[in-house]
Amino acid sequence: MGAAPASRDVTSYGMGLAAPLALFFLLFFVAPLLQLLWLSLHNDTAGLHWGLGQYLHFLTDPFSLGVLGSTLLLGAEVTAVCLLLGFPIAWLYQRVGPKLQTIIILIVLLPLLTSVVVRTFAWIVILGRQGIVNATLQSLGIIDTPLKLLYTQFGVVIALAQVQMPLMTLPLITALGRIDPNLDDASCSLGAGSWRTFFRIVLPLSLPGVIAGCTLTYAAAITAFITQSLIGGGQMLFMPMYLYQQASTLQNWPFAAAISIIFLLAVLAVVSVFTTLGRLSRGYGGA
Amino acid sequence: MILNRRSLMTTALTLGAMKAFPGLSFAQARPLVFATFTGSWEEAHKAVLVPAFRKANADAAIVLDPMLSVDQIAKINAAKANPPIDVMLHDPGPALVAIGQDLAEPYPVEKSAHYKDLIAEAQEPMGPAPFFQVVGLTYNPEAIKTPPTSWADLWKPEFKGRVGITNLNSTLGTGWLVEIAKMRGGSEANVDPGFKALEELKPNLAAVAANPGALATLFQQGQIDISPGNFNAIQILKARGVPVEFVAPKEGAIAFKTTIHIVKNSPNRELAFKLIEAALTPEVQTTLMNPPYLIVPTNSKVTMGGEIARVLAKDTAELKQKFVFQDWKKINEQRSAWIERFNREIKI
Known part of the structure; x- marks a missing residue:
């Protein structure tokens, strides 16, 4: 390696090919982000006085912190529901014939092919006072008066879980597909029951997929402005709506910028927890 | 001229940039841009106001760019000297914000043929209200x-x-x-x-x-x-x-008054004025009052009819009496x- 200066190191690679995309990101992602940061460091809406006032305002205000907390919690709930419902589907996918596999993948992908707005409206019809759920329960005589499902936290979690489900299922399908099926048989032949095999073999080996799915679902769920506001209504405030309100209705751009930066950092913190878990699980899986 | 790779590339890039950012090239020659609201407003303006304006102004070029009030304000603020919009439409709250940020041109009231026919509440010197x-x-x-x-x-x-x-x-x-x-x-x-x-x-x-x-x-x-x-x-x-x-x-x-304003520093000031004039005419307002639009007129020369007369007011006098302005x-x-x-x- 490196014997003559003219010969090229085959293990190194040029950055030239990445340059166009890097430039694009620099121009349309990094620069606006810096502008956002710059804006958030001003105490007045006109952007004349420097200071940390916007951050202080947010971080000392129990209401704002409550909005942040409930948004992060919402993401956790949606992710948990997606994982619990998505894992069996992914597991099933690896164990059925090619025909059923096509059907499963179609069902998983179908939501991605319709717009989020359409999917969310469908949930309004399902969860509404005269919606499918209430009508069924009433006709079965289980309830007398319709349940309030729309405009509740429960409704938002259910709708978001369905809307974001593909983001969980697809990485899981890939991860489970990478596991050698012989390992299952080996585990069984060595005397482990099917639950033991699942928890000791399948689950640990699928962890990279679980982590990837959780990260994607989490990030998508907490930023899902449309579903949050249509199913949650105007009195359930999550970070995206809070941000929109400050920027759009109140024209308070510095505070809105501070909210975005805080939100961004909070999400980055959660995602980095996921990534750390992912790194640990890779060690586990390789062991 | 020698065509080499470099000069071809430059030409292509320039053409591409002109296509991507039309504002770069012919700022003065662009069509009149009217930022209406999305949805039923856009439909109504496309079907009634734009044809009326074009008929009265020798088929002048006009583009509808529907967006929310706040987006209009943000876009104009980003390029005050050469605004990408010539005529803006606002609800009362954002209208005051836009005027406060010095984005609106005073309406040339003395030149206007219809301004004096508007009911008093609709006569706003910074931009009249063509609709309620x-x-x-x-x-x-x-x-x-x-x-x-x-x-x-x-x-x-x-x-x-x-x-x-x-x-x-x-x-x-x-x-x-x-x-x-x-x-x-x-x-x-x-x-x-x-x-x-x-x-x-x-x-x-x-x-x-x-x-x-x-x-x-x-x-x-x-x-x-x-x-x-x-x-x-x-x-x-x-x-x-x-x-x-x-x-x-x-x-x-x-x-609520929906007001319409000429954007400050608009390169199409004259056409912008003409468009607003068209919006104030009794003809346009009458058409917009009828189904399917049912937009409440502000010109006192419009005879109220249909659903508006039945549910809201039969004439401007009753309208003034029944409406509350804030x-x-x-x-x-x-x-x-x-x-x-x-x-x-x-x-x-």
């Missing part, structure tokens, strides 16, 4: 047999869990809260009584929608039976077969504090 939006009570006639008559009816015990409102993000929500405050002895400067009334309304509240559009969905789904609502939005729902009726409460229907200058001063308070207090 009217907010009253909306209800489902299948569920509510006796039509409501007053805002106070929303508090009736029989509407427990049947009332819908919107939050204060919208002009409708804010205007309605001010009206409720007034009903209970408050004013644009003091909405405390309004918040107290909201507190008492909680048992009746089925939904706080994130925007007025969402209220329509809630009616369709039977989630709510009664709410404050926009006259136009209700007519659209009604035309689609949803069982809804609009009634002007006895306290007066809330009227002081948005006062409202804007405290609106952010109210939104914050609403965020905190209204949890159902």
Whole structure:
């Protein structure tokens, strides 16, 4: 390696090919982000006085912190529901014939092919006072008066879980597909029951997929402005709506910028927890 | 000229850039850009106002660029010296913001043929109001047999869990809260009584929608039976077969002026003026008053007809009597504090 200066190191690679995309990101992602940061460091809406006032305002205000907390919690709930419902589907996918596999993948992908707005409206019809759920329960005589499902936290979690489900299922399908099926048989032949095999073999080996799915679902769920506001209504405030309100209705751009930066950092913190878990699980899986 | 790779590349890039950023090349020669609102407004303006303008101005080029008021303000602010929009349309709150930020040109009143025919409330020297939006009570006639008559009816015990409102993000929500405050002895400067009334309304509240559009969905789904609502939005729902009726409460229907402004530093000032003139003519306003648009006219020469005459007012005199106009200058001063308070207090 490196014997003559003219010969090229085959293990190194040029950055030239990445340059166009890097430039694009620099121009349309990094620069606006810096502008956002710059804006958030001003105490007045006109952007004349420097200071940390916007951050202080947010971080000392129990209401704002409550909005942040409930948004992060919402993401956790949606992710948990997606994982619990998505894992069996992914597991099933690896164990059925090619025909059923096509059907499963179609069902998983179908939501991605319709717009989020359409999917969310469908949930309004399902969860509404005269919606499918209430009508069924009433006709079965289980309830007398319709349940309030729309405009509740429960409704938002259910709708978001369905809307974001593909983001969980697809990485899981890939991860489970990478596991050698012989390992299952080996585990069984060595005397482990099917639950033991699942928890000791399948689950640990699928962890990279679980982590990837959780990260994607989490990030998508907490930023899902449309579903949050249509199913949650105007009195359930999550970070995206809070941000929109400050920027759009109140024209308070510095505070809105501070909210975005805080939100961004909070999400980055959660995602980095996921990534750390992912790194640990890779060690586990390789062991 | 020698064609080499480099010069070809430069030419291609330049052409591409001109295509991608048309503003770069011919700032003076671009068509008139009118930022209307999205949805039914855009449809109405495309079908009626634009043809009328083009007919009167030798087929002058015009582009509709529908967007929200706040987006209009942001876009113009980003390029004040060479604004990408020539004519903007605003609700009363954002209109004052735009004027406050020095984005609007005074309307050349003395040149205008129609300005003096507008009813007094619509004569705004910084940009006249070609249309009104009217907010009253909306209800489902299948569920509510006796039509409501007053805002106070929303508090009736029989509407427990049947009332819908919107939050204060919208002009409708804010205007309605001010009206409720007034009903209970408050004013644009003091909405405390309004918040107290909201507190008492909680048992009746089925939904706080994130925007007025969402209220329509809630009616369709039977989630709510009664709410404050926009006259136009209700007519659209009604035309689609949803069982809804609009009634002007006895306290007066809330009227918002939708104002239209020439953007400061617009390269198309003259055409912008012509477009606004077209919007003020009795002909355009009459067409827009008829179905399917049902937009409330502001020119006193328009003879009221149809649904508007039946539900709102037969002529301008009655209209003035039945409509309530609000002081948005006062409202804007405290609106952010109210939104914050609403965020905190209204949890159902």
